[in-house]
Amino acid sequence: MLNKNKLLSQREVNVIPDVSKALSWLEAHPNALKGIGRGIERETLRVKPDGHLAESGHPDSLGSALKHDWITTDFAETLLEFITPVDQNIDHMLAFLRDIHRHVARELAEERMWPFSMPCLIDDADRIELAQYGSSNIGRMKTLYRQGLKNRYGALMQTISGIHYNFSLPLSFWQEWADVKDAESGKETISAGYLRLIRNYYRYGWVIPYLFGASPAISSSFLQGRESKLPFETDGKDSLWLPYATSLRLSDLGYTNKSQSGLGITFNSLEGYVKALKAAIKTPSEEYAAMGTKDADGNWLQLNTNVLQIENELYAPIRPKRVTRSGEAPSDALLRGGIEYIEVRSLDINPFSAIGVDANQVRFLDLFLIWCTLADAPEMSADELLCTRKNWNRVVLEGRKPNQKISVGCSETEHSLVEVGKALFADLHRVAEVLDSNQGSTQYQQVCDQLVASFDDPELTYSARILQAIKESGVTDTGIALAEQYRHMLCEEPLEVISEEDFTRQALESVAAQKKLEEGDTLDFEAYLASREG
Ligand SMILES: Nc1ncnc2c1ncn2[C@@H]1O[C@H](COP(=O)(O)OP(=O)(O)OP(=O)(O)O)[C@@H](O)[C@H]1O
Numbered sequence: 001m002l003n004k005n006k007l008l009s010q011r012e013v014n015v016i017p018d019v020s021k022a023l024s025w026l027e028a029h030p031n032a033l034k035g036i037g038r039g040i041e042r043e044t045l046r047v048k049p050d051g052h053l054a055e056s057g058h059p060d061s062l063g064s065a066l067k068h069d070w071i072t073t074d075f076a077e078t079l080l081e082f083i084t085p086v087d088q089n090i091d092h093m094l095a096f097l098r099d100i101h102r103h104v105a106r107e108l109a110e111e112r113m114w115p116f117s118m119p120c121l122i123d124d125a126d127r128i129e130l131a132q133y134g135s136s137n138i139g140r141m142k143t144l145y146r147q148g149l150k151n152r153y154g155a156l157m158q159t160i161s162g163i164h165y166n167f168s169l170p171l172s173f174w175q176e177w178a179d180v181k182d183a184e185s186g187k188e189t190i191s192a193g194y195l196r197l198i199r200n201y202y203r204y205g206w207v208i209p210y211l212f213g214a215s216p217a218i219s220s221s222f223l224q225g226r227e228s229k230l231p232f233e234t235d236g237k238d239s240l241w242l243p244y245a246t247s248l249r250l251s252d253l254g255y256t257n258k259s260q261s262g263l264g265i266t267f268n269s270l271e272g273y274v275k276a277l278k279a280a281i282k283t284p285s286e287e288y289a290a291m292g293t294k295d296a297d298g299n300w301l302q303l304n305t306n307v308l309q310i311e312n313e314l315y316a317p318i319r320p321k322r323v324t325r326s327g328e329a330p331s332d333a334l335l336r337g338g339i340e341y342i343e344v345r346s347l348d349i350n351p352f353s354a355i356g357v358d359a360n361q362v363r364f365l366d367l368f369l370i371w372c373t374l375a376d377a378p379e380m381s382a383d384e385l386l387c388t389r390k391n392w393n394r395v396v397l398e399g400r401k402p403n404q405k406i407s408v409g410c411s412e413t414e415h416s417l418v419e420v421g422k423a424l425f426a427d428l429h430r431v432a433e434v435l436d437s438n439q440g441s442t443q444y445q446q447v448c449d450q451l452v453a454s455f456d457d458p459e460l461t462y463s464a465r466i467l468q469a470i471k472e473s474g475v476t477d478t479g480i481a482l483a484e485q486y487r488h489m490l491c492e493e494p495l496e497v498i499s500e501e502d503f504t505r506q507a508l509e510s511v512a513a514q515k516k517l518e519e520g521d522t523l524d525f526e527a528y529l530a531s532r533e534g
């Protein structure tokens with residue numbers, strides 16, 4: 001049981017804001033947390049039985065990747081992405097995600113789903129086929145966007161997979177917490193509340209890779225001959241690792257882009273955030289201008305030469321979101337209705353789950369994101385946001401190092417990571433009691449008690465556990481064994497919440513919708529792109 005009364009050194013306790021008043025309010029208003037909205041996006045590479053990247057196209061039986069509601073592709077034709085509809089029930093959401101995995105596993109026949117964030121064996125990055133979305137203008141634009149990503153960042157980095165956790169608090173929370181009357185009149189207040197969450201996420205979100213990072217190692221093929229200054233250890237065969245790393249995916253070697261740090265993005269006001277984001281998609285980049293939008297033969301190379309081709313290219317660890325209308329830019333949706341939910345992008349694929357994520361992680365994120373909303377969050381300049389990267393980098397590269405230190409924002413004062421983590425969990429446990437009281441269970445408190453142990457014993461973290469397996473068998477063989485185990489498991493399991501008829505209907509309707517798009521285009525591609533640049 002978490003020893004809530006354990007005296008934490010005053011110094012450490014001061015590192016996290018005093019949330020006691022807000023927690024007392026929450027304990028007096030448990031109904032405020034009824035109706036949390038959640039959604040999951042999971043990516044995974046299709047691989048051959050030998051662990052090499054598949055060479056086939058997106059299976060026709062899975063319908064149109066452009067229009068399917070649940071099954072699409074991310075960067076590459078072999079990079080599957082599964083999406084669950086927004087759900088208020090954790091078990092139902094995870095069953096929905098598992099049904100998608102069950103269906104796809106049966107449709108993939110001999111191919112498997114890679115169980116790690118960092119890619120499988122890829123001998124030649126140039127053979128990675130960009131995701132194809134057909135001949136409609138929007139379909140061609142999505143593929144050209146990916147061509148630009150390949151030319152800017154390299155295809156290999158874009159085959160890194162993640163879990164995105166989408167989260168929203170119910171209107172009742174905002175009504176009780178901030179006197180909001182309704183979503184429309186309260187959109188400024190609600191947006192300010194989610195921005196407060198985001199600022200705290202930058203300050204304390206390193207706890208996510210510490211607990212759940214699962215990419216301490218990479219296939220040696222990932223470096224593709226590039227030099228790395230990181231002090232990798234190796235099995236002398238196909239695996240490289242850092243002994244105390246948690247998430248190389250979140251490191252500069254992974255799914256990040258340092259050049260984006262100069263965009264002046266802040267989260268103090270929605271208008272300020274949108275202004276900086278819109279500037280980034282309209283500011284030419286010298287480097288990308290030198291590349292040009294077309295090659296000498298007139299082949300498109302990228303959508304444009306701006307720092308970001310479109311807003312999706314901002315690779316932030318968390319994003320404010322609102323469901324967009326057809327053709328609407330994400331930032332315009334935010335300006336129209338304010339922040340509707342947030343997208344947490346820092347979860348690695350969980351290799352201990354056949355669906356890449358488990359209920360413990362969902363419950364932890366609920367607790368942590370509620371805490372981030374309640375805790376004071378002073379405004380942060382763009383420079384202060386950049387300072388938080390120092391902390392995240394320390395955790396992703398050597399978070400499990402004994403006596404690891406952590407600071408907050410740009411402060412030079414360092415604290416024991418373990419003690420700060422335990423101080424945070426003392427608060428999270430109080431949030432867990434409220435959520436559990438609503439459910440009539442102790443599941444959230446159990447998650448707290450289980451996870452807090454990882455601070456005194458880092459061997460309990462996901463990264464330590466998967467690194468042990470990789471040191472024994474190597475990245476490829478460990479990945480193949482897990483992929484085969486999950487393929488067998490998923491193929492044997494009956495569907496729970498989605499029927500075969502649902503999957504068949506989705507596939508047929510998505511193909512029909514894509515065909516309708518292709519037949520309905522009135523502009524040629526150049527005119528279409530020009531109209532989108534508007
Ligand atoms: N109000 C909400 N609260 C929580 N989650 C939500 C809410 N509305 C939508 N979601 C979830 O957000 C996710 C949206 O994923 P989707 O891929 O459809 O859009 P996107 O992330 O904006 O697209 P892209 O991945 O191309 O950027 C889904 O999992 C959905 O369930």
Ligand SMILES: N[C@@H](CCC(=O)O)C(=O)O
Binds near residue numbers: 158159
């Ligand atoms: N594959 C990226 C996300 C791609 C995207 O931006 O949606 C990741 O590992 O999170």
Ligand SMILES: N[C@@H](CS)C(=O)O
Binds near residue numbers: 074312313
């Ligand atoms: N989803 C990633 C790769 S296509 C992006 O939008 O940048």
